[in-house]
Amino acid sequence: MSAILKGKKGDQRLFMGNEAIARGALEAGVNVVAGYPGTPSSEIIESLSRVAKDRDIYVEWSVNEKVAAEVAAAGSLAGLRSMCTMKMNGVHVASDFLLHLALTGTRGGMVIVACDDPNAHSSQNEAEMRHFAQMLEIPLLEPGSFQDAKDLIKWAFELSEELRSIVFIRGTTRLSHASGQVVLDELPETERKAAFRHDGFILDQMTGSVISLPIAFKHPQLQEKLQKAAERYEGCPFNSYTGPENPDVLIITSSACTFYSIEAVHMLDLQNRAGILKLTTTWPLPKRLIKKHLQTAGQILVVEEVLPFMEENLKVLAYEIASEIGIKPILGKRDGTLPSHGEMRPDVVAGALAGITGTSVDQRSEEYEKKVNERVFFGAPARDLTFCPGCPHRASLWSIENVLQMDNRQGFVCGDVGCYTMGLSPSNFGTLKTAHSMGSGTGLASGFGKLDRFGMEQPVLSVCGDSTFFHTGIPALVNAVHHGSNMIMVVLDNSGTAMTGFQPHPGIEKNAMGDVAKSIDIAKVCEAIGAKVRVEDPFEVEATQEALFQLLEEEGAKVLVLKQVCALSPEKKWSKKFEMSVDTELCIGEECGCNRLCTRIFRCPGLVWDQESKTARIDSILCTGCGVCASICPANAIRKTPLAANGKEVA
Amino acid sequence: MTPLKHNPYNLVITGVGGQGNVMASRVIGNMLSIHGYRITIGETFGASQRGGSVRSDLRISEEIAFSPQIPKGRAHMIVAMEPAEAIRVLGELGNPDVKVICNMRPIHSVNVICGDFTYPSAEQHKEWLSDLSGQAWFVNTTEAAVKLGNPIFSNIMLIGALAGTGDLPLERDLFETVIARWLSADKVEKNLVAFDKGMSMVKDDKRDG
Known part of the structure; x- marks a missing residue:
């Protein structure tokens, strides 16, 4: 049984933040869950998909975030409780639909959990989702503990049903991907039946047609909902204050920053001087609650990630009540007390708090600092991210890189979002020259491919x-086919959403719940669109390069599907197709003239340089036996011996 | 609840993507949860399976839950699955009193493989690790794990080694209780063998410092 199902009311469990959110959804009696994978949000649906059958809920990995929001909205409009999950970027993708959904309103409770990634640990930016709540005029909640992450979901569903509005919940990496203890509540039996009412009066949100017009009616209605949310937020049980009655410094914080604030006060031993207002209801702000706390405080420090979202809204509110409580100094990001980029840490918050209170944080001795920094420099060599041993992307990019070099016309590759984005870095050939949002590499190529008329x-x-x-x-x-753009789209098909953990997608014969699903053939789709299509196995280096050369000769938009399963996929892990070895007679190392092509250029972690023998060597623990390196060695020193499925050499 | 040696006790599990680091931190967190301590685990993964460093920060405390990140220079114990990673973590969280358990099997990064960086010798690493810590244990868990049938047992041996130091109450029966939640009986047996092996490694090792 999956971890999030185990345990009865009152039991304590150690949950990752995303598991706590998933359990919370079950405790709230969620019926429909849809999302698109994206770090740090993916484990919410992964956890729920494993228990979908047990709990009789519908879970899907949708094709993208906009469709996920639409699928979830359908559940809500049919009277069910629905949840939609995504990483922050997905909110941008879904926002067009959400803009309308905010105005039409929802029926059954609908909660959107979007996870930000401050510091861009697994992203290409550290943008925020909170501003969307403001733009769409819908309520936002930010859990500040693991327990809150679970319990808040039920509260959010109740709020959504009271307002008949979408409710946003913001996760961040340090909550979603961290673990902490959570006390369980019971799992309810849900008996909701789905039915979509459409026969009522057009202005009746619960029974009429679902449209965002007339705007003169729907927009004020949306704003009334937001006011109602602010009113409900006044008594929200997830806001809390800890500290002295009249603190010198009032820290107002939310999300994972609550931990850092608590720890900073502890590190500086300021329990008698500093208070912490943990705010879960960060948009719209509950005015009376804020006023009550602002008037007791000497000065205020706002601790949040990344931009001064809460700080700015607090300042607007403080201005509005300044005639009653006086002008309070509010410190945060706008005055530079804390940075407006990167993630917070306990030491960063402690440093800011120390500055305000005239205290100081214990530091390491200068001697230790100097010594340790020196040894990190020499003793901990950089560890650039790279393709795994046996990764099909290394083989694909190797072929693309070599073909473009030989073609010698300054050809280039527009990148996209996935493990292969690492192809931008010099450690991975630097073959890719652009990287933006999902799907945009091909959009860019479509544009570049029309620039021939300009030379x-x-x-x-x-x-x-x-x-x-x-x-x-x-x-x-x-777009590229229709406009006759001269380009090649290379589909790196590794049979799964590999970067985020092998979630199924429409090309896979299985859905999120493990049921057999109709798989959609990428090559056939491309052919139907009208592109010339070739399909190759990237591990067959020669055939792949030949296909690329041929496609480079042809006009118009072409597609090359390079199909090979990811080395980390459950079906491949721990199974080798070849036993690899280096013939140390044939490998003559630096004398060869190959410039150590295998270890300096190809750079597979399973292929290492032996300092003693001065030859290449296979690391048999890391090597996955894909066999590709055998075809790159100019001296034919790398040997592959076929293995049977049981790992034994083929007789 | 037995009082902790430090409150909070700051434990780091570090290694390279794919070494089973996240699993190890979860097992330890669950074992200590049974004792009634407050646990927060901060994990840095995501793209980590692609050869990057992976680090888990465990905050073990008696009353309030601490943040998922250990403040600079404040680790009490570093369990490293790879020697260069031990040094890297010391850079941020080390101090003269920190203890270190280190599996000495190196994993060369692409930067080393291609010759841009040199990887220090095991002797050199040992000397630095001893010098930068209050106490250090050097073990060869990868080797022992391969003998047991799979290099992934290395992380379980390191849990055993950590238990063997006696710094935290990580009893064998707790280990069994926790892994039995996830694994079948035959796998539990093998993991117990790995746990015992790790424990003996620390006890047999001549302590440094």
């Missing part, structure tokens, strides 16, 4: 993963 003669390629292909790659290809 552009460079070959244009894009790469796109299989999940990305379905997410937003298809419209870009349609």
Whole structure:
């Protein structure tokens, strides 16, 4: 039985933040869950998909975040409780639909959990979702503990049903991907039946047609809901204050920053001088609650990630009540007390708090600091991210890189979002030259491929993963084919949404709940769109390169599908196709003239340079036996011996 | 609840993507939860399976839950699955009193493989690790794990080694209780063998410092 189902009311469990959210959804009696994978949000649906059958709920990995929001909204409009999850970028993708949904309103409770990634640990930016709540005029909640992450979900569903509005919940990496203890509540039996009412009066949100017009009626209605939310927020049990009655410094914080604030006060031993207002209801702000706390405090420090969202809204509110409580100094990001980029840490908050209170944080001795820094420099060599041993992307990019070099026309590749984005870095050939949002590599290539009339003669390629292909790659290809753009879209099909943990997508014969699903053939889709299509196995280096050369000769939009399962996929892990070895007679190392092609350029972690023998060597623990390196050694010193499925050498 | 040696006790599990770091931190967190301590685990993963460093910060405390990140220079124990990673963590969280358990099997990064960086010798690493810590244990869990049938047992041996130091109440029966929640009986047996092996490694090792 999955961890989030185990345990009865009152039991304590150690849950990852995302598991706490998933358990919270079950305790709230969620019926429909949809989302698109994205770090740090993916484990919410992963956890729920494993218990979907047990709890009789519908869970899907949708094709993209906009469709996920639409699928979840359908559940709500049919009277069910629905949840939608995504990483912050997904909110941008879904926002067009959400803008309308905010105005039409919802019926059954609908909660959207979007996870931000301050510091961009697993992202290409550290943008925020909180501002969308303000733009869409819908309520926002930010859990500040693991227990809150679970319990808040039920509260949010109740709020959503009271307001008949979407409710946003913001997760962040340090809550979603951290673990803490959570006390369980019971799992309810849900008996909701789905039915979509559409026969009522057009202005009746619960029974009429669902549209955002007339705006003169729907927009004020939306704003009334937001006011009602602010009123409910006054008594929200997830806001709390800890500290002295009249604190010198009042810290107002939310989300994972609550931990850092608590720890900073502890580190500086300021329990008698500093108070912490943990605010879960960060938009719209509860005016009376804020006023009550502002008037007791000497000065205020706002601790949040990343931009001064709460700080700015607090300042607006403080201005409005300044005639009653006087002008209170509010410190935070706008005055530089804390940075407006990167994530918070306990030491960063402690440093800011120490500055305000005239205290100081214990530091390491200068001697230790100097010594340890020196040894990190020499003793901990950089560890650039790289493709795993046996990764099909290394083989694919190797072929693309070599073909473009030989073609010698300054050809380039527009990148996209997935593991293969690492192809931007010099450690991974630096083959990719652009990287933006999902599907945008092919969109860019479609544009570049039309610039020949302005004298552009460079070959244009894009790469796109299989999940990305379905997410937003298809419209870009349609555009390229329709406009006769000269480009090659290379689909790096590794049979799963690999970067985020092998979630299924429409090209896979299985859905999130493990049921057999109709898989959609990428090559056939491309053919139907009208592109010339080739399909190759990237591990067959020669055939792949030959296909690329041929496609480079042809006009119009072409597609090369490079199909090979990810080395980390459950079906491949721990199974080797070849036993690899280096013939140390044939490998003559630096004398060869190959410039150590295998270890300096190809750079597979399973292929290492032996300092003693001065030859290449296979690390048999890391090597997955894909066999690709055998075809790159100019001296044919790398040997592959076929293995049977049981790992034994083929006789 | 037995009082902790430090409150909060700051434990770091570090290694390279794919070494089973996240699993190890969860097992330890669950074991200590049974004792009634407050636990917060901060994990840095995401793209980590692609050869990057992986670090879990465990905050073990008696009353309030602490943040998922250990403040600079404040680790009490570093369990490293790879020697260069032990040094890297000391850079941020080390102090003269910190204890270190280190699996000495190196995993060379691409930067080393291609020759941009040199990887220090085991002797050099040992010397630095001893010098930068209050106490250090050097073990060869990868080797022992391969003998047991799979290099992934290395992380379980390191849990055993940590238990063997006696710094935290990580009893064998707690270990069994926790892994039995996830694994079948035959796998539990093998993991117990790995746990015992790790424990003996620390007890047999001549302590440094």
